[in-house]
Amino acid sequence: MRPGSPTTSGGKMMAQQGKEPLAADDVSNNTAADESINNAMVEQGSILLRRMEICVAEAEKRSGKNAVNMQETFTVYLIETRPMDAVTEGQNPAPDSLWRRYSEFELLRNYLIVTYPYIVVPPLPEKRAEFVWHKLSADNMDPDFVERRRIGLENFLLRVASHPVLSNDKILCHFLTEEHGWKEAVCETGFHAKSDSRLRALSATFRVRNPDKRFMEMKHYSDELQSHTSQLLRARARVADRLYGVYKVHGNYGRVFSEWSAVEKEMGDGLQSGGHHMDAYAASIDDILEEEEHYADQLKEYLSYAEALRAVCRKHELNQFELEMASHDLISKKQQREELATGIVRTFSFKGMTNKIFGQEAPEQREARLKLLEELIAEGEESVKEKTVECEEHVEQAWVDMQRFKEQKDKDLREALISYAVMQISMCKKGIQVWSNAKECFLKM
Amino acid sequence: MSVGAARGLASSGQKPIAEILHPLSAAEEPLSPGPDVSVTGSASVGGEKEAGLTNGTPVETSSPASASSLFNRLQLDDDLEADARDPYAASETRDLFVTVDDPKKHVSTMETYITYRVSTKTTRIEFDLPEYCVRRRYQDFDWLRIKLEDSQPTHLIPPLPEKFVMKGVVDRFSEEFVETRMKALDKFLKRVADHPVLSFNTHLNAFLSAKDLNKRQGLALLSKVGESVKHVAGGYKLRARPAEFCAMGEYLDTFSQKLGTIDRIAQRILKEQSEHLTELREYGAVYSSWAAVEDELRRPLEGVAGCVTTCCGAVEELSDSMSQDFLPVLREYVLYIESMKNVLRKRDQSQAEYEGRLEAAILRKQEDRAPIPLEVEKCQDKVECFNADLKADWERWQSNKRQDFKQLLTGMADKNISYYEKSQAAWESLITLLQDKQTEDKTSETN
Numbered sequence: 108m109r110p111g112s113p114t115t116s117g118g119k120m121m122a123q124q125g126k127e128p129l130a131a132d133d134v135s136n137n138t139a140a141d142e143s144i145n146n147a148m149v150e151q152g153s154i155l156l157r158r159m160e161i162c163v164a165e166a167e168k169r170s171g172k173n174a175v176n177m178q179e180t181f182t183v184y185l186i187e188t189r190p191m192d193a194v195t196e197g198q199n200p201a202p203d204s205l206w207r208r209y210s211e212f213e214l215l216r217n218y219l220i221v222t223y224p225y226i227v228v229p230p231l232p233e234k235r236a237e238f239v240w241h242k243l244s245a246d247n248m249d250p251d252f253v254e255r256r257r258i259g260l261e262n263f264l265l266r267v268a269s270h271p272v273l274s275n276d277k278i279l280c281h282f283l284t285e286e287h288g289w290k291e292a293v294c295e296t297g298f299h300a301k302s303d304s305r306l307r308a309l310s311a312t313f314r315v316r317n318p319d320k321r322f323m324e325m326k327h328y329s330d331e332l333q334s335h336t337s338q339l340l341r342a343r344a345r346v347a348d349r350l351y352g353v354y355k356v357h358g359n360y361g362r363v364f365s366e367w368s369a370v371e372k373e374m375g376d377g378l379q380s381g382g383h384h385m386d387a388y389a390a391s392i393d394d395i396l397e398e399e400e401h402y403a404d405q406l407k408e409y410l411s412y413a414e415a416l417r418a419v420c421r422k423h424e425l426n427q428f429e430l431e432m433a434s435h436d437l438i439s440k441k442q443q444r445e446e447l448a449t450g451i452v453r454t455f456s457f458k459g460m461t462n463k464i465f466g467q468e469a470p471e472q473r474e475a476r477l478k479l480l481e482e483l484i485a486e487g488e489e490s491v492k493e494k495t496v497e498c499e500e501h502v503e504q505a506w507v508d509m510q511r512f513k514e515q516k517d518k519d520l521r522e523a524l525i526s527y528a529v530m531q532i533s534m535c536k537k538g539i540q541v542w543s544n545a546k547e548c549f550l551k552m
Numbered sequence: 553m554s555v556g557a558a559r560g561l562a563s564s565g566q567k568p569i570a571e572i573l574h575p576l577s578a579a580e581e582p583l584s585p586g587p588d589v590s591v592t593g594s595a596s597v598g599g600e601k602e603a604g605l606t607n608g609t610p611v612e613t614s615s616p617a618s619a620s621s622l623f624n625r626l627q628l629d630d631d632l633e634a635d636a637r638d639p640y641a642a643s644e645t646r647d648l649f650v651t652v653d654d655p656k657k658h659v660s661t662m663e664t665y666i667t668y669r670v671s672t673k674t675t676r677i678e679f680d681l682p683e684y685c686v687r688r689r690y691q692d693f694d695w696l697r698i699k700l701e702d703s704q705p706t707h708l709i710p711p712l713p714e715k716f717v718m719k720g721v722v723d724r725f726s727e728e729f730v731e732t733r734m735k736a737l738d739k740f741l742k743r744v745a746d747h748p749v750l751s752f753n754t755h756l757n758a759f760l761s762a763k764d765l766n767k768r769q770g771l772a773l774l775s776k777v778g779e780s781v782k783h784v785a786g787g788y789k790l791r792a793r794p795a796e797f798c799a800m801g802e803y804l805d806t807f808s809q810k811l812g813t814i815d816r817i818a819q820r821i822l823k824e825q826s827e828h829l830t831e832l833r834e835y836g837a838v839y840s841s842w843a844a845v846e847d848e849l850r851r852p853l854e855g856v857a858g859c860v861t862t863c864c865g866a867v868e869e870l871s872d873s874m875s876q877d878f879l880p881v882l883r884e885y886v887l888y889i890e891s892m893k894n895v896l897r898k899r900d901q902s903q904a905e906y907e908g909r910l911e912a913a914i915l916r917k918q919e920d921r922a923p924i925p926l927e928v929e930k931c932q933d934k935v936e937c938f939n940a941d942l943k944a945d946w947e948r949w950q951s952n953k954r955q956d957f958k959q960l961l962t963g964m965a966d967k968n969i970s971y972y973e974k975s976q977a978a979w980e981s982l983i984t985l986l987q988d989k990q991t992e993d994k995t996s997e998t999n
Contacts, residue, residue: 328845335842342835349828356824359817367810370803374954381961517848524852525986528859528979535976539969546965552958 160189161268161283163261164204166253182253183208184260188283205286209234212260214293215282219273220415221298224422225505226273227512229266230411232259238340238403240348240396251397255404262408272508303425315427319502325509326420333413336406343403347396358389377552384545391541395534402530405523409516416512419505426498433494437487444480447473648674650745650760652738655730656687665689666725668734670741672760678752684761690715692765693737699755700744701891705898706941707750708949710743711887712736713880732880739884743952749941790904794939800946801896808889815882818874825871829864836860855982862978870971874964881960885953892949899938906931 165185173179187202212231219228236245236252246252264283267273278296281289364382368375654669672684693712700709713736723729744750759765793801836857843853909928 331842331845335838335845338838339835339842342831342838345831346828346835349824349831352824353821353828356817356820359820360814363810363813363817367807370806370810374957377958520849521852521986524856525983527856528983528986531859531979532976532983535972535979538972539976542965542968542972546962546969549958549961549965552954552961 159191159268159283160202161261161264162187163257163264166257167206168248169208180248181208182248182256184257186264186283203284205284207282207286209256209260211282211290212263214290215279216263217302218278218293218296218298219267219276220418221302222276222278222296223272225419225501226270226508227412227415227419228273229263229270230408230415231263232256232404233407233411238337238344238407240344240351251400255400259404259408271511315424316431318424318427321506322420322423322502326417326424329413329417329420332416333410336410336413340403340406340410343399343406347399351392351396354392355389357385361386361389374552377548377550381545381548381552384541384548388538388541388545391537395530395537398530399527402523402527405519409520412512412516416509419509423498423501423505426494426501430491430494430498433487433491437484437491440480440484440487444477444484447477447480647676648672648745648751650741652734652741655734657725664725666730668737670760678757679761681761686760686763688759688765690733690737692759693740695765696744696755696759697740700750700753703753703755704750706895706938707747708888708892708895708942708945709750710740711884711891712740713884714887728876732876736880736884790900791907793900793903796943797896797899797939801893804889804893804896808886811882811886811889815879815886818879818882822871822874825867825874829867829871832860832864832867836864852986855985859975859978859982863975866971866974870967873967878960878964881956885956888949895942899935899942902931902938903935906935 163184164187166182167185168180169183170178170180183206185204185206187204189200189202209231213234216228216231219226232255235247236249239245267279268283273279278289278293281292361382364378364385368379368382371378649672651671652668653671655666656668658665658667667687667689670684670686670688672679674682690712694715697709697712700707713733744753744756750756839853839857839860843850843857846853906928909925909931913925913928
């Protein structure tokens with residue numbers, strides 16, 4: 108947080124429910140549960156977004172040497188920020204700005220994922236163009252792709268900056284306000300070390316005895332969400348492809364009507380002008396489908412969100428797994444102690460065998476071993492305590508965020524469906540207009 | 553589209569159509585058309601009930617072609633009157649109405665075929681009775697056409713739908729095929745019946761009235777062969793074709809070519825639409841299966857799935873109408889053009905024959921002072937008649953072509969508009985549903 112900056116709503120938590128579609132100066136939602144968590148966990152303060160206007164204003168091409176010293180071209184994005192007070196007071200100061208490239212956003216996100224494993228971290232726009240229908244470019248340098256990516260990056264920042272927990276992160280603030288030295292600062296946090304490779308290996312399974320049922324259900328749901336959104340994206344791309352074909356073939360009517368009109372007397376005018384409308388019809392599909400890509404982008408966001416949700420559940424599995432391992436270990440050590448103390452061997456052990464064969468060991472040795480065992484048991488109990496706390500805290504915090512996520516998802520997707528329906532209606536209206544115009548011409552034939 | 557529909561209501565003392573009861577609609581009330589009703593070849597405006605028609609196995613089709621196409625024609629009446637430029641208009645009164653409908657399948661040991669009911673109503677004295685109702689099969693129509701071509705070589709004979717269909721590819725007994733063919737046969741017959749010369753042809757009379765045409769079938773093949781032989785055997789070379797007939801020929805060539813292109817485009821569109829439909833169905837299904845795993849989002853997702861399904865239905869309707877209404881008319885005109893080119897050739901032949909004989913006669917005259925033989929004069933008459941008939945028919949054909957294509961293209965536009973209207977309605981009702989739910993949720997939250 109910026110030191111000393113007066114906050115317009117410092118300390119005041121919002122009671123407002125429901126998240127509006129994200130705009131630069133919008134406020135985020137905050138449930139009652141969030142409030143208490145926030146009070147407990149984060150510094151007194153408010154959501155970053157309420158204090159600062161953020162946008163990703165532009166994109167530019169740059170050239171430079173990459174990590175292996177080869178020349179490459181890449182795109183950078185301009186992040187502009189302005190203090191909210193200035194905006195609301197009607198002043199219009201020039202925004203602070205800096206340039207960042209996509210890989211830096213990725214780094215920020217990875218940091219957030221590792222540092223806040225109980226949060227469903229908002230996703231970035233896709234790294235490569237996927238679910239492309241044939242006319243759409245799969246080229247990362249394509250201007251339409253860059254523009255949609257710019258919007259996606261802005262969306263990411265707005266979501267993060269309006270999150271009750273994430274918005275308070277210092278590295279995030281640094282990312283937004285200081286161009287240089289940020290990468291070093293991130294690395295200094297040592298988050299790489301905390302990152303557990305086991306979490307990244309999606310295929311790894313932990314044999315967990317008592318995972319929280321709700322988390323297992325949520326994980327299952329995340330798989331479903333992922334599967335359905337990707338199926339939908341694929342099917343939508345195929346429909347777009349076909350629709351494109353239908354519209355474009357109509358353009359041929361324009362040409363043939365024009366040629367035909369040349370040999371007609373009374374019919375000629377009507378035919379030719381009708382043909383022009385057929386051309387217009389064929390041309391109209393390009394804009395229609397470009398607009399539909401926004402809908403696809405919304406679906407893609409939730410496709411990625413599904414993965415983020417899954418990661419939180421997996422973290423729980425991992426925590427629970429470690430806890431169970433630690434508990435199990437503690438139990439077996441305690442058992443060993445008991446056997447050593449009482450001399451009764453309940454379980455098969457190497458020591459038991461050697462005792463039988465070579466006779467009981469000397470009392471000093473036994474004492475030593477017992478002492479070691481007591482130390483280990485003490486350590487083990489500490490460990491179990493820690494892990495229990497870690498697990499419980501994670502469950503508590505994650506459950507809150509998953510509820511927040513669910514509400515956000517329901518709202519966002521419903522709005523996405525509504526806006527999709529609006530797009531379809533607009534397409535129908537255009538179709539009716541063009542064909543009505545054509546009909547007028549044909550009637551004059 | 554009936555050739556003669558360009559003209560307005562019959563007058564001059566004939567019984568108005570409203571008072572003539574169709575023999576098959578005995579159970580119905582007399583028709584009472586509105587002021588704009590155009591009299592076309594069909595007398596069965598009210599449509600026919602299925603009851604009472606029990607011969608043969610009914611082939612399932614929708615309502616009789618005549619009824620629906622009649623309504624289509626009704627829409628264009630205002631334009632038609634203004635455009636009529638038929639030289640025969642003044643003298644013609646509508647007194648012969650024909651309809652082709654009611655297809656039925658007949659199964660015999662030798663073959664299976666379809667017959668159609670041909671109904672006639674007329675006040676002409678050339679017919680013995682005022683009404684006839686016979687059953688005819690495609691072969692019979694073919695016979696009629698050949699007879700007309702033979703007996704009226706100077707006139708343009710309307711075309712028939714295609715004769716041969718590849719057995720493996722097209723189902724000759726499918727509802728769609730039969731329906732399409734029947735509409736074309738109806739159109740053919742109406743055009744003939746509306747033609748001021750062809751409609752008085754005795755073969756037409758026999759076709760419409762005779763109980764049994766079978767005896768004459770054998771002659772059909774022979775005369776067809778005979779005709780082609782006649783063409784080749786002409787042998788005279790044409791000197792100078794009058795410019796107007798040249799222009800006709802050129803026009804027909806260009807027009808035919810353009811129609812071919814339009815046909816290809818329409819077929820391509822059908823193909824693309826069919827693939828679009830396949831993907832749309834898949835698309836809708838995904839929304840449904842996603843809905844099953846959601847709670848709050850279930851209704852919205854199912855709503856979208858429903859919309860997509862409605863759109864699928866609309867696409868299907870559009871495609872069906874294109875293949876059943878649009879393409880057949882295009883194809884029919886291509887056939888029409890072919891037969892017209894034939895007539896132009898025949899005209900050329902008769903002119904060539906005349907010129908040849910004339911030349912020969914002049915040479916002979918120079919030698920032995922004989923007068924121009926009668927045959928040469930007959931030839932000249934023949935050519936002049938031919939030219940006059942052809943010109944008149946051409947004008948009429950042009951006028952009808954204009955109406956037909958105006959109707960065809962506006963029909964296509966209408967179908968597309970209707971498709972978009974249906975889709976729009978579906979999506980609009982979804983938005984209402986989704987937004988209602990939103991306000992519902994908001995109020996329940998504040999409660």
